[in-house]
Each structure stands twice: as C-alpha cells, then as structure tokens.
Amino acid sequence: MTPEELAQAIRTVLTSAVDDGSLDLPVEEVPLPRVERPRHRDHGDWSTNVAMQLAKKAGTTPRALAELLADRLGGIDGVAEVEVAGPGFLNIRLDAGAAGELARSVVEAGESYGRNETLAGEHVNLEYVSANPTGPVHLGGARWAAVGDSLARILAACGATVTREYYFNDHGTQIDRFAASLLASARGQEPPEDGYGGAYISEIASRVTADETAAGRPEPAGLEDEAALEVFRSRGVELMFDAIKAELHAFRSDFDVFFHEDSLHTSGAVTRSIGELRERGVIEERDGATWLRTTDFGDDKDRVLIKSDGNPAYFAADTAYYLDKRSRGATCSIYLLGADHHGYVGRMMAMCAAYGDTPGVNMQILIGQMVNLVKNGAPVRMSKRAGTIVTLEDLVEAVGVDAARYALARSSMDSMIDIDLDLLASSSNDNPVYYVQYAHARTRNVARNAAEHGVSREAGFDPAALDDPADAALLGVLAQFPAVVAQAAQLREQHRVARYLEQLAAAYHTWYGATRVTPRGQDPVTPGHVARLWLNDAVGQVIANGLGLLGVDAPDRM
Structure with a gap:
C-alpha cells in the first residue's frame, strides 16, 4: 500500500463516518489527509494528524475523533494496527504484504514513479543564468544552470508547463566595454580600464578578424574606431553567446527561449x-523624469522608468520583460538571481503588483549565494582562460558534469557553498554523488548476479516475503519519494531531491548488508529472494528517477 493509497483509504473512512452520522461535518470539507513517516519507526509505518485537523470543525475532540477513525481503519485490508498517540495522532502499521506491494508499484510505474499532477495547468516561466555575454559562464552562473535546470525538471514532473528562459543582456554599457576590449586586443593594446581581460578576449578578437577577412571584408582593427567597434560588437557578442550556449549545452542545461533585451527597446515593448x-x-x-510609484506597493522608494534625459532606465526593460512573459502565457514567472540582486526584489514585486498581479504567486524571485572552489585545502581564485574568475568550464574540466551538477544542486540556494574539487573527484563514500551513483550501480550488479543464479521477477511476487526489518526500513524510504518531489516543486527547493537520494542510498547499502537476493551455495530460490529482487530493482528505479530530475546520470557500472 502506497502512502497515496493509505491517504485515500483514510478519506474514505472519514466520508463513510459523515454519511452514517458518526461525524458531524459537511462531506465537501473532508480533505485528502496528509500521511507522513513517524519520526520514530517503532511508532508505526505511517502517521497522520487528520483528527487534530478536523476535530474543531466536527464539534469533537481530536482524541475522540482519532479513536473513531482508529476503530474503522483497523478493519481495512492491509492495515495491521492503528494506535492513537498523544493529543490525537494516528500511527498506522501495515502488514508485510501491504507494505511490500510498494516494490511492485515502483517497478511497474518505472520512470513515472514520483511524477504527479499537483501543478497541472500552471505555466511556469523559469529564467536563470542570464549572464552578460561578455565572458564565459562564471561559477555563480554554473550554480544557476544546475539549480535552474533541476527545478525545471522537477516542476515538469509535477505537471507544470515549463519554459526555460535565458535573458540575453545585449543592450547597455557592458556590451560597449566588451567591444572595446576586443578591439584593443586586435590592435595589440591593453584593454580599457573598465574592460575585460583573459585569453578568451584575444581568442574572440582573432576569430572576428579571421571571419571578416575570410569574407573579403577589410580587417576590422584597421577601420575607424566607430566602425571597428560596431564590427567587434555585433560579431564578438554573437561568438561569445555561441560559446556560452555550447558550455551550457555540454552541462545539460538547454533553454527553450533566448530572449534579447534589445528587442524590448526596438519593438516598442518598453513604451507599451x-x-x-x-x-x-x-x-x-x-523632476523631468517618469516614475513608477512602487511605494504604493511596498517598495522603499519610487523608481525611475524614463530618466530626465529621455532615455529609459534599466527598470523600464524589467517592466516590459515581465509583461512579455505574461503575454506568452506564464502564470508564474520565476527569476533566479544572485545575491548581488537582493536589492531588486522589492521593486520587482511592487512592479508585479502594479500590473494587478500577486507577488509571490505570479512573480517569484529566488536569491542564491556564492560558490567557492577549494583544491588541496586552498581556494581556487582564477581561471586559466578567463583570467579573473573561475568558470563553469573550469569546474567541469576538474570533476566532470555529473559531479559538478550534483554538487551545485544538493545545497539550498540561499546558502553559500564550498566545493572541494579533491573530494568530488574521489571514488569515496564521502563524495555524495559517488555515494548515490554507486548505489544505483550496485542495484544493477545485484540484478545481474540474480539472473546468473536463476532469480527472476517473472517467478512472481509475494510482498509478504519482505518480512525482514531491513525490508521495512527500505520500503519506508522508497515510499517517501513522490512526496519529496511534490514538496521540492512546491517550495522550489531542488536540493530536497538530492538529500533524499542520499538517504535512500544509505538505506539501500544497509539493506544490502542485511539481506540476500541470491541463494547461498546450492540453496533453492525462495519467494524471499524473488521479492527482494523486486525491491532491489525498485530502489534502482527511484535512484535513476531522482538523478534524472537533477540532470545526473545513473550508471549501471562503476
């Protein structure tokens, strides 16, 4: 019996109590109860506080309602024991057969186990990375690539329509400085004081020069400054952005939309x-300027939209961009921003409210903290190629895509993290991605060994044969996966999936040491061996599903 099935059974009991007059409550107010694992396993398999939730509405006490439900739940097939605890908690213990059925449910559901429709009908526009196209993706952008893509996968697994979006800042002074840096490099000069350095600048400048001359056009560095800057601006930005896209694609972080900021100005969207x-x-x-009265909506001060010189402020593009997302069907626009954007939250939420939408619902802003790399116990400060920053490319080169994505996604976004390159490159149980991936590889190895010993799922499945305490413990962790996925989507916290996988891997490794899937020596194959193969394969499926939500491979061998 899955927790979802148990919740439905409790709801049926509540409804029948309303129908026969035992419970004075309108039937439409009978909820689908929340079923959770008790904090202590000796309290049972599952627990619910539904009696405490409904007692006041029903004109009774929580304990009295709990006792009423306990008597009726005890008669449900698969429920072994129901205990009323404390002020009105219900602790429920399933018989081995009912608990063991979960293994079959997981295997038969396959890749769909853990998926749900809790966000069906919601169209989420998820914007992340959105780094300026003036250099390679830095470490902060790498974190957003891992987190954003994982969140997109999790939200989609819960039924939402998700648009992955990259906001391409191709309008403003940073692009001017980038073009000036390319031109200086092509002319053999030092970059401007506020420009960009690093080997990538000379690489792109050389590429622009080669492309222009190959096309029969003049060498751009020899043109007048204004004409030369325009060539390096247009072609250099294009090449840089192509490189960024390639980096992100190699990191398994692809986007549905690359939105150009400049289009907001050229299309009239800002004016509209x-x-x-x-x-x-x-x-x-x-004062000769156009202001949005954001203080009417909780901001600490009003914000300029059109400056006194007639040029739009940066915030004007934000207003147009939000409307554009909404016009494309987004019911919820999620922005993933770095800690340096914390001051933007108030004005953005006020702007959302000014358009008649609900901040925190139609617009959500997630702020992330910095990432530090450590190697040999010392911080890694600079990139060989970028010169001044550590990049996504540096991280992947050091530990690979799987370890990099997992390390960046397994922590809460609002916490600063240190990534130990030596640890992530190691084949050690202290390395969290190795620990989880090894658990999956072990399930596949167990399945291969089982086949060699004549243990096959085709022999049938007796869930009651999963009668070892280690079986019950592992089934208990397995059953939590759908709720973890739903909660991760609801709270926008992808790290919950990673931490769950580590918990499941630990339970599996313990189970592996306590039980057997294959018989010893010449012993016959028993229903217990077969049932544990089902359970083994169920664990492998859930680990693969969970790693898939994080964009991390589930290897069959390690």
Missing part, C-alpha cells in the same frame, strides 16, 4: 509597458 502602467494610474511625472 509604461503606457499600461499609466492607464493604471501608477505613473508620475516629476
């Missing part, structure tokens, strides 16, 4: 977005 705010009566003209 300000016009809509004006119609809503939240625009004010003062």
Whole structure:
C-alpha cells in the first residue's frame, strides 16, 4: 500500500463516518489527509494528524475523533494496527504484504514513479543564468544552470508547463566595454580600464578578424574606431553567446527561449509597458523624469522608468520583460538571481503588483549565494582562460558534469557553498554523488548476479516475503519519494531531491548488508529472494528517477 493509497483509504473512512452520522461535518470539507513517516519507526509505518485537523470543525475532540477513525481503519485490508498517540495522532502499521506491494508499484510505474499532477495547468516561466555575454559562464552562473535546470525538471514532473528562459543582456554599457576590449586586443593594446581581460578576449578578437577577412571584408582593427567597434560588437557578442550556449549545452542545461533585451527597446515593448502602467494610474511625472510609484506597493522608494534625459532606465526593460512573459502565457514567472540582486526584489514585486498581479504567486524571485572552489585545502581564485574568475568550464574540466551538477544542486540556494574539487573527484563514500551513483550501480550488479543464479521477477511476487526489518526500513524510504518531489516543486527547493537520494542510498547499502537476493551455495530460490529482487530493482528505479530530475546520470557500472 502506497502512502497515496493509505491517504485515500483514510478519506474514505472519514466520508463513510459523515454519511452514517458518526461525524458531524459537511462531506465537501473532508480533505485528502496528509500521511507522513513517524519520526520514530517503532511508532508505526505511517502517521497522520487528520483528527487534530478536523476535530474543531466536527464539534469533537481530536482524541475522540482519532479513536473513531482508529476503530474503522483497523478493519481495512492491509492495515495491521492503528494506535492513537498523544493529543490525537494516528500511527498506522501495515502488514508485510501491504507494505511490500510498494516494490511492485515502483517497478511497474518505472520512470513515472514520483511524477504527479499537483501543478497541472500552471505555466511556469523559469529564467536563470542570464549572464552578460561578455565572458564565459562564471561559477555563480554554473550554480544557476544546475539549480535552474533541476527545478525545471522537477516542476515538469509535477505537471507544470515549463519554459526555460535565458535573458540575453545585449543592450547597455557592458556590451560597449566588451567591444572595446576586443578591439584593443586586435590592435595589440591593453584593454580599457573598465574592460575585460583573459585569453578568451584575444581568442574572440582573432576569430572576428579571421571571419571578416575570410569574407573579403577589410580587417576590422584597421577601420575607424566607430566602425571597428560596431564590427567587434555585433560579431564578438554573437561568438561569445555561441560559446556560452555550447558550455551550457555540454552541462545539460538547454533553454527553450533566448530572449534579447534589445528587442524590448526596438519593438516598442518598453513604451507599451509604461503606457499600461499609466492607464493604471501608477505613473508620475516629476523632476523631468517618469516614475513608477512602487511605494504604493511596498517598495522603499519610487523608481525611475524614463530618466530626465529621455532615455529609459534599466527598470523600464524589467517592466516590459515581465509583461512579455505574461503575454506568452506564464502564470508564474520565476527569476533566479544572485545575491548581488537582493536589492531588486522589492521593486520587482511592487512592479508585479502594479500590473494587478500577486507577488509571490505570479512573480517569484529566488536569491542564491556564492560558490567557492577549494583544491588541496586552498581556494581556487582564477581561471586559466578567463583570467579573473573561475568558470563553469573550469569546474567541469576538474570533476566532470555529473559531479559538478550534483554538487551545485544538493545545497539550498540561499546558502553559500564550498566545493572541494579533491573530494568530488574521489571514488569515496564521502563524495555524495559517488555515494548515490554507486548505489544505483550496485542495484544493477545485484540484478545481474540474480539472473546468473536463476532469480527472476517473472517467478512472481509475494510482498509478504519482505518480512525482514531491513525490508521495512527500505520500503519506508522508497515510499517517501513522490512526496519529496511534490514538496521540492512546491517550495522550489531542488536540493530536497538530492538529500533524499542520499538517504535512500544509505538505506539501500544497509539493506544490502542485511539481506540476500541470491541463494547461498546450492540453496533453492525462495519467494524471499524473488521479492527482494523486486525491491532491489525498485530502489534502482527511484535512484535513476531522482538523478534524472537533477540532470545526473545513473550508471549501471562503476
């Protein structure tokens, strides 16, 4: 019996109690109870506080309602014992057969186990990375690539339609400085004081020069400054962005939309977005500038949209971009931003409210902290290629895609993390990605050994044969996976999946040492061996499903 099936059974008991008058409650107020693992396993397999939740509405005490439910739940097929605990908790113990059925459910569900429809009908626009196209993806962008892509997979697994989006900042002074740096490199000069350095600048400058001359056009470095800058700007940005896309693709982080900031200005979207705010009566003209009264919606000060010189402020593009996302069907726009953008949250949420939407619902902003690399006990400060920063390419080169993605996704986004390159490159149980991947590889090895010893799932499945305490412990962890996925999606916390996988791997390794899937010597194959093969394969499936949500491979051999 899965926790979902048990929750439905409890709901049926509640409904029948309403129907026969034992419970004074409108039937439409009968919820689908939340079923959870007790903190202490000796309290039972599952626990629910539904009696405490409903007692006041039903005009009774939590304990009295719990006792009513306990009597009726005890008669359900597969329930071995129900105990009322404390002020009204229900602790439920399943018989071995009912508990063991989960192994079959997982294997038969395959890749769909853990998926649900809790977010069905929701269209999420998830924007992440969005680094300026002026250099390789830095370590902070790498974290967002791992986190954003994992969140996208998790949200989609819960039924949401997800658009993965990269906001391409191709409008502003940073692009001017990038073009000037390329031109300086092509002319053999030092980069401007506020420009960009590193080997990648000379690589791109050389590529622009080679492409232009190969096409029969003049060498761009020899043109007048304005014309030369335009060539290096247009072609250099294109080459840099192609390199960024290639880096992200190799990191298994692909996007549905690459949105160009410049299009907001050239298409008139900025003007239209300000016009809509004006119609809503939240625009004010003062000091020769156009302001959005964000203080009406909780911001600490009003924000300029059009500066006194007639040029749009950066925030004006934010308003247009949000409207564009909404016009493309987004019911929820999620922005993943670095810690240096913390000051943007208030104005962005106020802008959302100014358009008549609900901050925290239609717009959500997740702030992430820094990542530090450590090798040989010392911080890694600089990239060989980028010169001043550590890049995604550096991280992948050091430990590989799997270890890099897992390390970046397994921690809460609002915590600063140190990544130990020596640990991640090791084949050690202290290395979390190795620990989880090795558990999956072990399930596949057990399955291969079982086949060699004549143990096959085709022999049938007796769930009651999973009668060892280690079986019950492992089944208990397996059963939590759907709830972990749903909670990770609801809270936008991808690290919950990683931490769950580590818990499952630990339970599996313990189970592996306590039970056997194959008979000893010439002993016959028993229903217990077959049932444990089902359980072994169920664990392998859940680990593969969980790693898939993090964009990490589940190897069959290690």
